[in-house]
Amino acid sequence: MAEPRRNARQNHLALAKQVIGIALERGLQSGEHLPEQVYSEACGVSRTPMRAAFKILEENEILSWREEEGYFLETGPQDGLTEAAQLLEEMEDSLATRILSDRAARRISDVQSVSALVRRYGRSRNTVLNALKILARDGIVTQLPGRSWAFQPILDTPRSIEESLQFRLILEPQAITAPGFALESKKAGLLRAQMQAHLQTRQGRIGSASFMRIDTEFHGFIAECSGNRFARGALLAHHRLRRATQKDISIPDFRLRQSLEEHMDILDSLEKLQFDVAADLMTLHLRRSRIRRPDAANRGIVPLMRGPNA
Amino acid sequence: MRGRNEAPVIAFFPEASFGAALNCVGIAQELARMGAEPVFVCHPGFTGVFADYGFKEYHLPEPPGGSAQASADYWQAFINTHMPHFNLDAQAQLDTYVAPTWEAIVDTAIDAEAGLAALLDQIRPDAIVLDNVIMFPAIARAGCPWVRIVSCAETELPDAHVPPYLSGLAADDPARAGFEKAYARATRAAHRRYNDFRRAQGIAPLPQGIFLENGDLTLLLSPEAVRYERARPLPADRFAYLDGCVRTESRFDLPRLPVAEGPMVYLGFGSLGAIDTALITRMIAVFATLPARFVVNVGGFLDAYDHVPDNVYLGDWFPQPSVVEQSALFIHHGGNNSFCEALYHGVPSLVMPYCWDGHDNAQRAEATGTGMRIGRADWNGETLRTAILRLLDDEAMRTRLAAISGRMQANPGTRRAAEAILRLL
Known part of the structure; x- marks a missing residue:
């Protein structure tokens, strides 16, 4: 039963992050009201998970609760709302997402051994193997003969x-x-x-x-x-x-x-x-939506375009 | 002639570099807000860049032999030839880099002429805004007012109290006369060829060393804090200072890095600088030892990097004004747009010049106490570390920059430029 509970918690954390994103986009200031209905619709969820997400934000002192009024923004953009979002991201973090995000940021190479990952993340062999299996389900990594795992192409270039x-x-x-x-x-x-x-x-x-x-x-x-x-x-x-x-x-x-x-x-x-x-x-x-941007440009030279259709 | 109620059409023609292109985007955004209709004449390779900011584009035809492969080969040859030249000082670059670059610029002006004239006939603009270092005769003949933007350093407009263009010298440096003589010699052949082209196109030749006359209006980015007191002040009816020209960009959110603490430092050497992956790799190795987070623009060369340290984040493109705004230090190549963005957001500059007016801005940043210069060829891990830490800790510089930023943001250059352009109509 632990796994579904964990998944629900992860979803609520993700939703809480989404709420912060909306608050930043709308330029909300400290003290402004966050109506539950409006945010449920904006995030495309019902009110129950939205309440859970608001609760997490309250626990982290990002929102405050007022009786019969609802939730209000406690931490405004000037008081570190972006940093608060990052803290939530850390709470949401799972080893699989950390491995993937490190690969996308080119911190780790495209072929990895389990023991190298154990050393980098300070986690048990089983936890690392589980994370790799999660990534394998989406076809992001495949196991090579032996103990290594290879990342498939990702959107990093x-x-x-x-x-x-x-x-x-x-x-x-x-x-x-x-x-x-x-x-x-x-x-x-x-x-x-x-x-x-x-x-x-x-x-x-x-x-x-x-x-x-x-x-x-x-x-x-x-x-x-x-x-x-x-x-x-x-x-x-x-x-x-x-x-x-x-x-x-x-x-x-x-x-x-x-x-x-x-x-x-x-x-x-x-x-x-x-x-x-x-x-x-x-x-x-x-x-x-194709990003059309020269790779290099300089006065006097035709800009350099790369990629299959350049 | 447009009807009374039609929006005036302003045709922007920036040179094929990001600095000029994005500088024009900032002014065009403001003109659009004021009810004008800005459009862009684009060099091949910039197709779509302006459309993504909401502006109509008109495209110059590909130059002869302008296939993707030919351009890639040209760039490879450019890199092989010029990468070592970027390590030379400004005077030594005159024969090795500046002279061949002026020859190439003259070629682009000649190649673009017929296509540009045809596009201007099609657009029938109410005004033309040229952000370049060379004049195109089609603009002089277009029959409407034209605006010159000096988006390079102020040194592009000569004056006895302003250092020589591209020299990296102070105005009163004893080496001045020698540099000016060497510059004239290095650019003579290109200049003669350009003047022949101008005569053939029916416009008057220009004096030695000058490739672009002033427009009906000339706009200079040069912020007040780094501006020179000219021996012959520029007449206010035909010249306007913009105090920088920073565009509106989408918001940048720094992704979470494994190292979550420390001030943010941004490195952006422009698309030309991004080619030098070996230099940036060496710098990243130094960044790994510092208590800060580094955002590094590596252009189209992401795949040249591996084992990126936990406090470094690489990207192929960033909405630079938004990143600079959040940074405690900006390491750049002395490109004028970068220098102006740093001043606009009150961020110290660590300037590592490659070429062109990067030398002038590096000198100016040090002279005005808004940054520091570090040579491309003469740094090591310790000097780079020391420079970064010193700038991060320099409270006096930060206070000075905050005041400069406050003044620049109170009266944005994009708005001043748009107002001046509309007054010209």
Whole structure:
């Protein structure tokens, strides 16, 4: 029974982090009210887990509770709200995510022995093996003959990010047009509400981590609705990999907002059962999302573009 | 001529470098807020960069032989040839780097001319904003006012009390005359060729060493704190100082590092500097020994790095103004945009110049007590460590910079530039 309880705790911690992200995006100041209903909708969850998340934030003195009034922000952006979010991240931390995040940050190489990981993280052999098994389930690591484990390609270089986009261009529109696509309308509505809330924030306030979360949620949702089980499985695994390893993308505020608008246009078409239009919009959205940036530029020289399509 | 109620169209034409491109983005953002319609003329390779900020783009055609492979080969040859030159002092770079770079710049002006003229005919702008170091005759002939942005150091506009351009000298340095003579000699051939091109295009030649005349309006980034008292002050009706020009960017959240404590230090050498992965690898080894967290911009070369220390975070691109704002120290190459962003956010600069006006800004940072210079070729682990720790601990410098930052933020250069451009129409 310990495992489900731990998972629930992890979900509540993740939700609490999401609440802080929203507070930062909306530029909330110390003393402002956080209505439970508004945050449940913004995060796409019911009120019960939201209460649990608020409770965690209260325990960490980030929110305060007032009888018959609800929760209020105690720690504002000037008082270290960002640092508070980092503390929560540490609480949420599991060994599997630490290993993956160290690989994505190129702290550890792509082939690892269990004993090297035991030494680095100061954890038991069994704990390390369990973490590797969790990563193996998502196809992030594979066991080599012997005692080593190899990381599969992750989204950590311009080339791999470009390859990821090309892969998605092949599969995501197909996932929509394949027979049997069924939109789950309640989840679609919640996602739409989250995206609208992001769009209402002040210019420059949408953080890249928070955009990445909502982006992978949206694309993962489209995959989940697909009628083709293989497309669904491959895309879901890929979006999990994106979410875990492609964290530091920096996109101008205008493009972040345009991207969210494009997500909502795709949802509009899906709700009207215009699957071909939605697939075309998805192609357009992905093509526009390609990060087009020279690797090097200098006066007097044609900029250097790398990647498969450069 | 546009109708009375139509938004004025302002065509930006930044050179193919990130400094100029992003500097123009900041001004264009402000112009859009004021109701104008900024558009961008782009060099190949910058396609999409401005569209992601919400601006319409017009694209210059690829130059002859401009395939991806040709550009990669050109860059490889550039790196092989010039990487050792970046270790030379400013005077020694005149023949090895500055002269061939001016030749290449003249080539880009000649190659772009026909395409630029056609695009300006299509856009029919109400004003043109040129952020470059060389003039394009098509702009002079476009029949609308044009604005020059000096986004390099102020030294680009000569004056007896301002040090010679690209010299890294102080204004009163005894080596001044020698440098000026050597600069004239090194740039003579490119300058002669450029003047021939100007004559052929029907515009007047320029005096020795000058590749770009002043516009109907000339804007200088140069912040007051580092500005020179000119022997011949620039007339206020045709020149405006912007006090930096920092754009709005998306917010950067530092991911959690295994080492969670310590001030944040940002290293960004620009896309040119990012090519020198060996130098950055050596610096990262020193960072591992320091009680701080380091955010390092390695450009498109992430895969050149392994075993990244627990207090270091690498990325191929950062929303620089947001990162600088959160940093306690900015290590950069002396690019003028970087230097201005450091001043705007009150952050000390540790300048390791590579070339061009990086030398001038390194000298100016030391002279004004806003930073320190460290040579690319003459540092070791101990000198770099000492420099970083000294700047992190320098309370007097921090106080000075806070005052500079307060003044710059009270009247942002992007707004001053946009207002001055609109007044010109």
